[in-house]
Amino acid sequence: MRLNAVRLLILFVLSLPVGSLPVKAQTPIPRIGILNPQAPTTTNTTGETLGQATVDAFRQGLRDLGYVEGKNIRIEYRWAEGHPERLADLAAELVRLPVNIIVTVSMKGVRAARTATATIPIVSGGAGDLVKGGLIDSLSHPGGNITGLTDINPDLNGKQLEMLKTVLPGISRVAFLNDAAADSKTTTLHLQAAQTAAQKLGLQLQPVTVKTAKAFSEAFAIMTQQKAEALVVMLSVFTMRHRKQIVALAAQSHIPAMYQGREFTEVGGLMSYGTDRLDQWRRAATYVDQILKGAKPADLPVQQPRKLELVLNLKAAKALGLAFPPTILLQADQIIE
Amino acid sequence: MDTKARVTRSLQDPEETRQPPRERGGRLLRRTFLIAMLVVCGGLLTSGAVELAFRYQESVTEIGTLQTEMANGVAFKIQQFVQDLEKTMRASTQTPELITAGLTASYEFYLVKLLGLAPAITTITALDQNGREHLKLSRVQLFRPQDLQDRSADDVFVHARQGVSYFSPVYFVKNSEPYMQIAMPIERFAGNIIGVLLAEVNLKYVWDVISQIKVGKTGYAYVVSREGDLIAHPDINLVLQRQNLKSLPQVQAALSKSPTPSTALPNLAGESVFSSRASIPELGWTVFVERMADEAYAPLYHSLLRTAVLLLVGLGAAVVASFVISRRVVRPVEQLRQGVARIGAGALDYRIEVQTGDELEALAAAFNQMTAQLQESYADLEQKVDLRTQELQSKNEELEMALHQVQEMQNQIIMQEKMVALGGLVAGVAHEINTPVGIGVTAASLLGEQTASFRNLYQDGRMKRSDLETYLETASQSSTMLLSNLNRAAELIQSFKQVAVDQSTEERRCFPVKAYLDEILLSLRPQLKRTSHEIAVHVDEGLQLDTYPGAFAQMVTNLVMNSLTHAFAPGETGQITLDLSTTPKPVTFTYSDNGCGIPAEHLEKIFEPFFTTKRGQGGSGLGLHIIYNLVTQKLGGTMHCESAEGEGTRFVMTFPRHSP
Numbered sequence: 001m002r003l004n005a006v007r008l009l010i011l012f013v014l015s016l017p018v019g020s021l022p023v024k025a026q027t028p029i030p031r032i033g034i035l036n037p038q039a040p041t042t043t044n045t046t047g048e049t050l051g052q053a054t055v056d057a058f059r060q061g062l063r064d065l066g067y068v069e070g071k072n073i074r075i076e077y078r079w080a081e082g083h084p085e086r087l088a089d090l091a092a093e094l095v096r097l098p099v100n101i102i103v104t105v106s107m108k109g110v111r112a113a114r115t116a117t118a119t120i121p122i123v124s125g126g127a128g129d130l131v132k133g134g135l136i137d138s139l140s141h142p143g144g145n146i147t148g149l150t151d152i153n154p155d156l157n158g159k160q161l162e163m164l165k166t167v168l169p170g171i172s173r174v175a176f177l178n179d180a181a182a183d184s185k186t187t188t189l190h191l192q193a194a195q196t197a198a199q200k201l202g203l204q205l206q207p208v209t210v211k212t213a214k215a216f217s218e219a220f221a222i223m224t225q226q227k228a229e230a231l232v233v234m235l236s237v238f239t240m241r242h243r244k245q246i247v248a249l250a251a252q253s254h255i256p257a258m259y260q261g262r263e264f265t266e267v268g269g270l271m272s273y274g275t276d277r278l279d280q281w282r283r284a285a286t287y288v289d290q291i292l293k294g295a296k297p298a299d300l301p302v303q304q305p306r307k308l309e310l311v312l313n314l315k316a317a318k319a320l321g322l323a324f325p326p327t328i329l330l331q332a333d334q335i336i337e
Numbered sequence: 338m339d340t341k342a343r344v345t346r347s348l349q350d351p352e353e354t355r356q357p358p359r360e361r362g363g364r365l366l367r368r369t370f371l372i373a374m375l376v377v378c379g380g381l382l383t384s385g386a387v388e389l390a391f392r393y394q395e396s397v398t399e400i401g402t403l404q405t406e407m408a409n410g411v412a413f414k415i416q417q418f419v420q421d422l423e424k425t426m427r428a429s430t431q432t433p434e435l436i437t438a439g440l441t442a443s444y445e446f447y448l449v450k451l452l453g454l455a456p457a458i459t460t461i462t463a464l465d466q467n468g469r470e471h472l473k474l475s476r477v478q479l480f481r482p483q484d485l486q487d488r489s490a491d492d493v494f495v496h497a498r499q500g501v502s503y504f505s506p507v508y509f510v511k512n513s514e515p516y517m518q519i520a521m522p523i524e525r526f527a528g529n530i531i532g533v534l535l536a537e538v539n540l541k542y543v544w545d546v547i548s549q550i551k552v553g554k555t556g557y558a559y560v561v562s563r564e565g566d567l568i569a570h571p572d573i574n575l576v577l578q579r580q581n582l583k584s585l586p587q588v589q590a591a592l593s594k595s596p597t598p599s600t601a602l603p604n605l606a607g608e609s610v611f612s613s614r615a616s617i618p619e620l621g622w623t624v625f626v627e628r629m630a631d632e633a634y635a636p637l638y639h640s641l642l643r644t645a646v647l648l649l650v651g652l653g654a655a656v657v658a659s660f661v662i663s664r665r666v667v668r669p670v671e672q673l674r675q676g677v678a679r680i681g682a683g684a685l686d687y688r689i690e691v692q693t694g695d696e697l698e699a700l701a702a703a704f705n706q707m708t709a710q711l712q713e714s715y716a717d718l719e720q721k722v723d724l725r726t727q728e729l730q731s732k733n734e735e736l737e738m739a740l741h742q743v744q745e746m747q748n749q750i751i752m753q754e755k756m757v758a759l760g761g762l763v764a765g766v767a768h769e770i771n772t773p774v775g776i777g778v779t780a781a782s783l784l785g786e787q788t789a790s791f792r793n794l795y796q797d798g799r800m801k802r803s804d805l806e807t808y809l810e811t812a813s814q815s816s817t818m819l820l821s822n823l824n825r826a827a828e829l830i831q832s833f834k835q836v837a838v839d840q841s842t843e844e845r846r847c848f849p850v851k852a853y854l855d856e857i858l859l860s861l862r863p864q865l866k867r868t869s870h871e872i873a874v875h876v877d878e879g880l881q882l883d884t885y886p887g888a889f890a891q892m893v894t895n896l897v898m899n900s901l902t903h904a905f906a907p908g909e910t911g912q913i914t915l916d917l918s919t920t921p922k923p924v925t926f927t928y929s930d931n932g933c934g935i936p937a938e939h940l941e942k943i944f945e946p947f948f949t950t951k952r953g954q955g956g957s958g959l960g961l962h963i964i965y966n967l968v969t970q971k972l973g974g975t976m977h978c979e980s981a982e983g984e985g986t987r988f989v990m991t992f993p994r995h996s997p
Contacts, residue, residue: 131511138512138513139511139512139513139577140512140513140577140578140579141578141579152477155477155478156477158478158479159475159476159477159478159479161479162479197479200479200481200483200484201479201481290574295574299574299578300574301513301574301577301578302513302577303573303577304511304513304514306541307456308476308477326446327445327446327449330446330449330450330453331449331452331453
C-alpha cells in the first residue's frame with residue numbers, strides 16, 4: 001500500500017503542467033506616435049523651442065505610470081516644425097508604421113490625425129474647443145477615436161481682455177494678433193469671443209493677421225499705426241514658435257501685451273492667462289495608459305484644464321513703465337521678477 | 338468402507354460447508370465502527386456547523402461595521418472640504434467694508450481674494466438683498482454689469498435669504514464637470530441680511546479627496562448625489578461620463594433609506610464588492626466605500642477555513658478512534674466466531690484463546706468445555722459407526738448372494754420358458770404339419786386303395802370306362818390334395834426353420850431399397866393378382882441399405898401376407914402403404930393398411946410366437962414374431978404397432994442403415 005501511495009505521488013508530480021508555468025505572453029511593445037506641430041529644437045535665430053519640453057512632460061507622465069521607453073513602450077516622433085501643411089503627411093506616416101496611439105496638440109494636429117485615421121486612437125494633449133470644432137460628440141462621450149484634453153482658450157478671451165483693462169483702465173483700442181496658418185475655425189471662435197468681450201468692455205478690437213514670420217514687424221508697424229494701446233496675442237503653433245520675436249517686438253513697440261500662455265511671459269511677455277500646457281501633456285499620458293489597458297477612446301471623457309494661471313512679468317512691466325494694480329497681483333498665480 | 342469414510346471426510350472439510358460466516362464477522366466490526374463514528378462525527382459536525390453559521394454571521398456584521406466606519410470617515414473628510422469652502426466664503430462675508438458701507442463695488446476685491454483662496458470656486462457672485470446680481474466674478478467668463486441678472490426666484494437665493502447656508506443639488510456643466518452652488522447670507526450684523534454670496538463650486542476638487550482614500554488593498558470610495566449621479570470617483574472618467582448609479586442595489590438602498598445588503602453586490606465594472614455607506618445629510622450626498630468581495634470576506638473565509646480544517650482533523654481523529662475501539666471489541670468476538678467455525682468444521686481438538694478478562698473470555702471457556710465433551714461423544718460415535726458398518730457389510734454380502742440366486746433362478750425360468758415355448762413351438766409346428774401331412778396320408782392311402790381296386794378291375798378285365806373316369810378323378814383329386822398339403826407342410830417347415838436357429842447364413846450387402854422393394858412386390862404378384870388392393874410405395878430414390886436383404890424381403894412379405902390374410906375381407910379393396918425414409922430416424926419403415934385393424938386385447942400379443950387369429954385358415958402365428966426378431970436382432974432396430982379396431986393397422990420399424 002505504501003508503494004502505491006508513492007507511485008501515485010510521483011504520477012501526480014509528473015502530471016503537473018510544468019510547461020504551463022505562467023510565462024508572460026510575448027505581445028508586441030506598443031508604439032506611440034507623437035505628432036508635434038513644433039520643432040524639437042530650433043534653428044530659428046529668434047524663435048524658442050517648445051517642442052522638446054512638451055514631449056518631455058509627456059514622457060515624464062508616462063514614466064510616472066510605469067512605462068519605460070524601449071522596454072514596455074516605444075515612441076515615434078514626428079515634428080512639423082511649424083509647418084502645418086506637413087501635418088497631414090506626418091500623420092499618414094505614423095498610421096502606416098503603424099502606431100497604437102497618436103498623441104498630438106492643436107486643432108490642426110488633431111484634424112490631420114483624424115483625416116489620416118478613423119480607427120487608431122488619437123489623444124489630444126490640448127486643443128481648442130473639440131466639440132465646437134466638430135471633432136467629438138460631447139465632452140462626456142466623445143464617440144469616435146478622439147479623446148484627451150481640451151483647452152478652453154476661446155472662452156478665455158473675455159477674461160484676458162478684462163485683465164488687460166484692469167491693468168490699463170484707460171485704454172480703448174486693443175489689437176488682436178492672430179496667424180493665418182492657425183485652424184480657421186479656432187481663429188474665428190477666438191475672434192468672436194474677443195469681439196464680444198471687447199464690446200462689453202467698451203474696447204475696440206483691431207485684429208491683425210500675420211502670414212509669415214517675416215511679417216511680424218510689419219504687423220507691429222500696423223498696430224502702432226492703428227494706435228493700439230494694448231495687444232492680445234492668440235495662441236497658436238505659429239505664434240508659439242515665434243514668441244520671442246513677438247515679445248521683443250511688443251517691447252520695442254511699447255505695446256503692453258496679454259498672452260494666452262506662460263511661455264510668452266517666461267520669455268519677457270508682460271502677462272499671460274491660460275492653461276498649463278506642460279500639465280496637459282503630462283495628463284495626456286494617463287489617456288495613453290488607459291487606452292493601452294483597453295479603454296476605448298469613444299468612452300473616455302475629454303477633460304478640461306485643471307488650472308488656469310495668471311503669470312505676470314514685473315520686469316516687462318517696469319520696462320513699459322507699468323505697475324500692476326493690486327487686484328491683478330492678487331489674482332496672479334506666478335509673478336516673474 | 339465407503340460410507341464411514343465419506344462421513345468423516347465431510348466433517349473435517351471446512352471449505353465445503355462453511356463459506357458465509359466469514360462475511361458476517363466483518364459486518365459486526367463495520368457496524369460497531371459505523372455507529373461509533375456516526376455518533377461522534379454527528380456531534381462534531383453539528384457543533385461545527387452551528388459554529389460556522391454563527392461565525393459567518395458575526396464576521397459579516399463585523400466587516401460591515403468596519404467598512405461603515407471607513408465610509409463615515411470619508412464622509413467626514415468630504416464634509417470638511419465643503420465646510421472649509423463654506424468657512425472661507427463666510428469669512429468673505431464678514432469684511433469691515435460690508436459692515437460699514439454695505440454691499441458696494443469695492444467688494445469685488447474680496448471676491449477676487451476668495452477666488453484666489455478657493456480654487457474650487459469657479460464663479461463667485463454677490464447678490465443684493467433683492468436677489469439681483471451685484472457683482473459676478475469668474476475664472477473663465479467675463480461678466481460685465483450688463484450681464485448681471487435677477488436671481489430672486491432662484492432656490493439658492495430664496496434659501497440663503499432666509500439666513501442659512503444653502504447647498505444646491507449637483508448639476509453638470511457642459512455635460513461634463515459636476516458643480517454645486519453654495520449660497521450663504523451676507524450679514525452685516527446678526528439678523529441684518531444685506532445680500533447673498535453665491536459660489537459655483539467645481540466638484541472636481543472633491544475628486545482630490547476621494548482619490549486619496551485607500552481602503553485595504555482593493556477598496557475605494559465614491560460619492561453619489563441625491564439623484565444617484567456619480568459626483569466623485571477614483572476613476573474620474575466615470576464622473577465625467579455622467580454615470581448614474583441608480584441601478585446598483587447599494588445605491589438604491591441608499592436612496593430609499595434602507596440598509597445596505599450585506600451580501601456581495603456588483604459595482605459599475607460588474608465586479609463583486611462589499612459595500613458600505615455613510616451619508617452627508619446637509620448635501621444629500623452618499624459616500625460609498627467598497628472593497629472587492631474577496632478581500633472583504635477574506636478574513637471570514639480564513640476563519641471558516643480554520644474551523645473547517647479543525648473540524649476535519651477532529652473528524653479524522655474520531656474516525657480513527659472509533660475504528661480502534663471497535664476493533665478492540667470486535668476482535669475477540671471474531672476470534673470466538675472463527676474458533677467455533679473451526680470446531681464446527683470438525684477440528685475438535687482446537688481450543689479458543691480469548692484473554693480479554695471479561696465475559697467474552699468466560700464464553701470462550703464455556704465453548705472449550707463444550708468442545709471437549711463433543712470430542713468424547715464423537716469418539717463414541719465413531720465406534721458405533723464402525724460397528725454398524727460391519728453389520729451392514731455382512732448384510733450386503735448376504736443380499737448379493739440372494740441376488741445371485743435370484744438371477745440364477747430367473748435364468749432357469751427363462752430357460753424353462755424357452756423350453757416351454759420351444760415345446761409349444763414344436764407342438765404347434767407338429768400340430769400344424771400334422772394336419773396337411775395327415776390329409777396327405779389320407780389322400781395317398783385313398784389313392785392307394787383306389788389304385789389297388791382299379792388294378793384289380795383292370796386285371797380282371799372288368800374295367801369299364803366309368804371306372805376309369807372315376808379312378809382318374811380320384812387320382813387327380815388325391816394328387817392335388819397331396820401336393821397342396823405337402824406344399825403346405827413344406828411352407829410350414831420353411832417358416833419354422835426361419836424362426837429357429839440359423840439366420841446367420843444369410844449374407845449382408847448394400848442394396849438400393851426402391852429397386853429391391855419393387856422386386857419383392859413383384860414376387861408377391863401371384864397372391865396380389867387375386868385381389869384388387871392398391872400398394873403404394875414411398876421411398877427416397879437414392880436410399881441404400883447395408884443390411885440383410887433376405888431379412889428385409891421376409892419382413893415385407895410377411896407384412897403383406899398378413900394384410901392380405903387378416904386385414905381385408907375377400908373381395909374388399911384396400912390400400913397398403915410402404916414408407917421408407919431417413920426421418921425421423923434412419924431408417925424408418927412405416928407399413929400401413931386400411932383394413933379392419935387389430936383390437937386392443939390382441940395388440941399386445943401380436944408379436945408372440947404362434948399367436949394368430951386365423952389358425953384354421955392358414956395363419957401360423959409366426960409371421961410377426963419372425964419379423965419382430967428380425968428387426969430387433971438382425972437389423973438392430975425397433976418395431977411397434979399402432980392399430981385400433983376398424984381403423985387400419987400401422988407398423989413402424991426403425992433400424993440403422995448399416996445393420997450391426
